[in-house]
């Protein structure tokens with residue numbers, strides 16, 4: 001499973017990239033608004049650091065407006081992917097952009113049928129929102145499982161399942177177990193993936209034993 005980071009914070013992108021675990025980045029209008037920076041500045045900075053796909057979301061809600069924004073975003077860097085919402089206008093824009101060789105990430109997916117529609121529209125990625133389904137008492141991971149199984153029934157579907165709205169490490173594990181192609185993960189959850197108390201305790205014991213033996217041999 002590929003790891004994307006879900007952020008518009010350049011320091012978070014750089015930190016994950018420096019560790020060598022980063023395959024791409026997703027942003028959304030809320031994350032960019034939180035950064036307090038202009039969208040283009042954020043995207044150009046991210047694309048300086050990351051070679052993999054960088055998702056940039058349109059804010060127009062009509063097809064022509066989405067196409068105009070998308071074509072502009074596509075000029076910013078070779079690796080921008082256009083995020084469009086799972087609406088009729090969004091899927092129509094996705095279909096047109098796919099025909100122009102511009103990749104789309106169809107976002108705000110909350111049902112298996114929506115994912116089927118996105119695949120028909122030629123989406124490179126479909127983004128089911130796990131955490132937001134959990135928030136309303138539904139099993140978000142069940143949606144990932146359904147989409148992975150559905151897509152695997154058809155050789156001609158090459159849309160990648162991108163698990164989004166990940167809130168904790170268990171979501172990452174379960175996305176991989178379900179066969180998601182990508183998980184886009186917030187920086188604080190990436191940090192948690194490294195952590196285990198037995199790792200810290202074990203490292204401390206190795207160092208203590210080593211230092212004691214060095215002291216004795218000296």
Ligand code: G3P
Nearest residue numbers: 006028131132164165166
């Ligand atoms: O970027 C889309 C998605 O990952 C947002 O997650 O936590 O705001 O539901 P969240």
